[in-house]
Amino acid sequence: MEHMFRTMVVAAALALSTGLAAAQATVRWLHIEANPAQVKIWEEVARDFEAKNPGVKVEMQYLENEAYKAKAPTLLQSRDRPHIIYSWAGGVLKAQVEAGVLEDITVQVAGFKDTLSPSAVAAFTIGGKIYGLPHTVSQVGFMANKELLAKAGVDAAKVLNWDDLLDAVRKLKASGITPIAVGGADKWPVHFYWTGLAGRIGGKAAFDAALKGDGGGFEGEVFQKSGELFKQLVDLQPFQNGFLGFKSQQAIGHFGDGKAAMILAISSFYHTQKVFAADKVGISDDKLAWINIPVVAGGKGEATDTLGGVNGWLITKGAPKEAVDFVKHFISPDVQKRLAGGNYLIPTVKGAETGLGSPFMRNIAQNIAASKYHQNFWDQDLGPSVGRVVNDATAELAGGTMTPRQVAKAIQDAFKQGN
Amino acid sequence: MNALRLRTGDSGKLTTLVLFLPPALVLFSLFVILPVGEAAWYSGFNWNGFGKPTNWIGLDNYRFVFANKAFATAFRNNLLIIAVSLLVQLPLALALAIILTDRFRGAVALRLVFFLPYILAEIATGLIFSFVYDGDYGLLAAIYRLFGAEAPHLLASSSTAFPAILLVVVWKYFGFHMMLFIAALQGMDRSMVEAAKIDGASRWQLLRYVVIPTLYPTIRLSVFFAIVGSLQLFDLVMPLTRGGPADSSHTMVSFLYNFGVTRMRVGFGSAVGVILFVICITFAFGYKRWIMRDE
Numbered sequence: 001m002e003h004m005f006r007t008m009v010v011a012a013a014l015a016l017s018t019g020l021a022a023a024q025a026t027v028r029w030l031h032i033e034a035n036p037a038q039v040k041i042w043e044e045v046a047r048d049f050e051a052k053n054p055g056v057k058v059e060m061q062y063l064e065n066e067a068y069k070a071k072a073p074t075l076l077q078s079r080d081r082p083h084i085i086y087s088w089a090g091g092v093l094k095a096q097v098e099a100g101v102l103e104d105i106t107v108q109v110a111g112f113k114d115t116l117s118p119s120a121v122a123a124f125t126i127g128g129k130i131y132g133l134p135h136t137v138s139q140v141g142f143m144a145n146k147e148l149l150a151k152a153g154v155d156a157a158k159v160l161n162w163d164d165l166l167d168a169v170r171k172l173k174a175s176g177i178t179p180i181a182v183g184g185a186d187k188w189p190v191h192f193y194w195t196g197l198a199g200r201i202g203g204k205a206a207f208d209a210a211l212k213g214d215g216g217g218f219e220g221e222v223f224q225k226s227g228e229l230f231k232q233l234v235d236l237q238p239f240q241n242g243f244l245g246f247k248s249q250q251a252i253g254h255f256g257d258g259k260a261a262m263i264l265a266i267s268s269f270y271h272t273q274k275v276f277a278a279d280k281v282g283i284s285d286d287k288l289a290w291i292n293i294p295v296v297a298g299g300k301g302e303a304t305d306t307l308g309g310v311n312g313w314l315i316t317k318g319a320p321k322e323a324v325d326f327v328k329h330f331i332s333p334d335v336q337k338r339l340a341g342g343n344y345l346i347p348t349v350k351g352a353e354t355g356l357g358s359p360f361m362r363n364i365a366q367n368i369a370a371s372k373y374h375q376n377f378w379d380q381d382l383g384p385s386v387g388r389v390v391n392d393a394t395a396e397l398a399g400g401t402m403t404p405r406q407v408a409k410a411i412q413d414a415f416k417q418g419n
Numbered sequence: 420m421n422a423l424r425l426r427t428g429d430s431g432k433l434t435t436l437v438l439f440l441p442p443a444l445v446l447f448s449l450f451v452i453l454p455v456g457e458a459a460w461y462s463g464f465n466w467n468g469f470g471k472p473t474n475w476i477g478l479d480n481y482r483f484v485f486a487n488k489a490f491a492t493a494f495r496n497n498l499l500i501i502a503v504s505l506l507v508q509l510p511l512a513l514a515l516a517i518i519l520t521d522r523f524r525g526a527v528a529l530r531l532v533f534f535l536p537y538i539l540a541e542i543a544t545g546l547i548f549s550f551v552y553d554g555d556y557g558l559l560a561a562i563y564r565l566f567g568a569e570a571p572h573l574l575a576s577s578s579t580a581f582p583a584i585l586l587v588v589v590w591k592y593f594g595f596h597m598m599l600f601i602a603a604l605q606g607m608d609r610s611m612v613e614a615a616k617i618d619g620a621s622r623w624q625l626l627r628y629v630v631i632p633t634l635y636p637t638i639r640l641s642v643f644f645a646i647v648g649s650l651q652l653f654d655l656v657m658p659l660t661r662g663g664p665a666d667s668s669h670t671m672v673s674f675l676y677n678f679g680v681t682r683m684r685v686g687f688g689s690a691v692g693v694i695l696f697v698i699c700i701t702f703a704f705g706y707k708r709w710i711m712r713d714e
Contacts, residue, residue, distance in 0.1 A: 101469060
C-alpha cells in the first residue's frame with residue numbers, strides 16, 4: 001500500500017514537472033560540422049535529448065566555417081542569436097566574454113566538468129569562470145598517403161625532423177608526385193607551418209615571451225627562424241598547382257583523391273578527406289600515415305608538444321537553461337563514446353578515448369595525452385584581428401610575396417596595434 | 420522660381436510637399452544619413468563591435484587604413500575597374516548596340532543573350548566563373564588541354580587574379596549598357612538619319628556626326644553608372660577570390676568587409692566606409708555639377 005502511494009506521488013511529481021517542461025522553448029544550436037555522417041549522429045543525439053526532455057526542441061543551424069567566423073560578431077548581438085555556438089576558445093572567446101555576450105555557466109557545470117579533461121575545460125575558463133564546454137581536441141600534423149610515399153621511396157615513420165621532411169619533398173618531386181596539398185585561399189592551413197615550426201624552435205617559453213613583448217615579441221629570433229625554415233620548404237615548390245586558389249575543403253579533397261602525398265592537417269581531416277574526395281571514399285586506413293610536426297635541430301620545444309585545437313560549445317547570454325543541459329547531454333560518456341567509435345573526434349570525456357575505433361585516431365589521442373604543452377591554434381588564440389594577420393602574412397610567405405623578416409614584423413606590428 | 424511661387428502662396432504645391440516629402444525624408448534620414456553619421460562616429464574608436472565603443476583613438480584608424488598595403492592595392496584595383504569599364508566595356512556596349520538596333524533576323528535574340536549575364540545574380544556569376552577558371556576541372560582547363568597545354572590557375576596567382584575578375588566584370592555588365600544605348604537609339608529621331616543619308620553622309624560620318632552625338636546624354640549616364648558600380652564592386656570578388664591571393668584582388672568594399680567586419684575591427688572598417696563615402700559623394704556631385712549639368 002505504502003509502495004503504491006509512493007509510486008503515485010512520484011508519478012504525480014513527474015507529471016507536474018513534465019507539464020512544466022512542456023511549456024518550454026527551443027534551444028537553437030549553431031554548428032559548423034560539414035561531414036553529413038557526423039551531422040546525422042548529432043541530429044539523433046538532439047532527437048534523443050528531446051525524447052528525454054518533453055517540451056524541449058533542439059533546432060540545429062549550420063554555417064560554413066569561414067562564414068561563421070565572419071558572421072559571429074553580428075550574430076551574437078542579435079536578439080535571435082543561437083543559444084549554443086561553436087568555439088575554438090582562445091582570443092576570440094576572450095573578446096566574446098569581454099563583450100558580455102556569453103553566459104557564465106560555472107555553477108551549472110560544477111560537478112559535470114570533473115568528468116572532462118581538465119586542460120580542455122581550462123581553455124573555456126576565463127578569469128575563473130566557465131563559459132563553455134569542450135567536446136573534442138585535435139592535433140596538427142602531416143597526414144600522408146603511404147602508397148605515394150612508397151613510390152618515392154619515403155618512409156613516413158622516418159620523417160622526424162625538418163630536414164627529413166625537406167628530403168621527402170625532394171624525393172616526391174623527383175618522382176613526379178605533388179608532395180603537399182594546402183588550402184592557400186583559406187590561409188589558416190598555411191599558418192600551421194609557421195606556427196608549428198615556431199613551437200618546435202622556441203617551445204612554450206617563446207610564445208609566452210612574445211605575448212609579453214619580450215625578446216622582440218613576434219619579431220624575435222625564434223619567429224624569424226620559423227619563417228626561414230618554412231621558406232626552405234616553400235622554395236622547393238612542394239604544393240599543388242594553384243594552391244593559393246584552393247580553399248581548405250578543396251585541398252583536403254585533393255589529398256583524398258590521391259593527388260598529393262601529404263597535407264598538413266588537423267586530425268579531424270581523417271574523416272573529411274573521405275567526405276571531400278571525389279569518390280567519397282578517400283584514402284583508406286591502411287594507406288594513411290600520420291607524421292608529427294617535424295622537430296627542428298637545436299629547437300627548445302619538446303618532441304611531445306602538440307599544436308592543435310580545443311573545440312567546444314559556448315552558451316550565449318540569455319539562453320534557456322536547457323541549452324546547458326543539452327550540451328551536457330552532448331558531452332555525456334555515451335555520446336562521446338559513440339562519436340569516438342566512429343572516429344569522428346578525440347573525446348574530452350575521461351575514458352571515452354578507449355572507444356576510438358581506428359589505430360590512427362588512437363595514436364592522435366595518445367599524442368595529445370602525452371603532451372605537456374598543447375598549444376591552441378594561433379589564429380584563434382591571438383584573437384580575430386592579430387590571428388588573421390598571422391594567416392595573411394604566412395600565406396604571403398608561401399606565395400613568395402613576403403620575406404620571413406617581413407612576416408615576423410607584420411605580426412608584431414598587428415600585435416602592438418592591438419584589437 | 421518654385422520657391423518664389425511657394426512664398427506667394429501656391430497652396431496646392433505646398434500641400435503636395437507637406438504630404439509627400441516627410442515619408443521620403445524620414446526613410447532617407449533613418450537609413451542613409453543616420454548610418455553615415457554613425458560610421459563617422461565609430462571610425463574614431465578602437466572597437467570590436469561588441470557593446471558600446473569606448474576607446475577613442477581619434478584619427479588613428481584613418482592612419483592605419485592609409486598605411487595598409489592591401490588598401491592601396493584595393494584602391495588601385497577600383498581605379499582599374501573604372502578604366503576597364505570606360506575603355507573596354509562602354510565602347511563594346513556601344514558597338515553592339517549600334518549593330519543590334521538594326522532590325523535583322525536574330526537581332527532580338529542576340530540582345531537577349533547579351534543581356535542575360537546582367538540578370539544573373541552576382542554570387543552565382545562568381546561561382547560559375549570560379550569553375551570556369553579552375554585549372555584542374557574548369558572550362559579554361561579543358562580548352563588548354565585541347566591544345567595540349569597545362570592550364571594556369573588564374574585565380575591563384577596574384578598577377579592574374581584581378582585581370583580574371585575584370586574579365587567577368589566586363590562580361591557581366593556590358594549587356595546593361597548595351598540596353599541603355601539601344602533604348603536611346605530607338606528613341607532617336609529617324610528623320611535626322613534619313614536627312615544625313617540624303618546629304619550623302621558615309622556610314623562612318625553618320626555614326627560620328629549624327630548617331631553618337633545624339634547618344635551623349637545616355638553615354639554620360641552610362642559612364643556614371645559604370646563608375647559608381649565600379650566603386651561598389653564586392654559580390655563578384657567574394658566568390659571568385661575573396662580578395663586573395665596575398666590581398667591582390669580586393670576592391671575597397673571587399674577590403675572593408677575582410678579587414679573591418681571579419682576581423683571585428685568595426686572602427687577600422689568604419690574609417691574605410693567613410694573614405695569610400697567621401698570618394699563616392701565627391702564623384703557623384705562633381706559629375707552631376709560638371710558633366711551632367713545640362714540634364
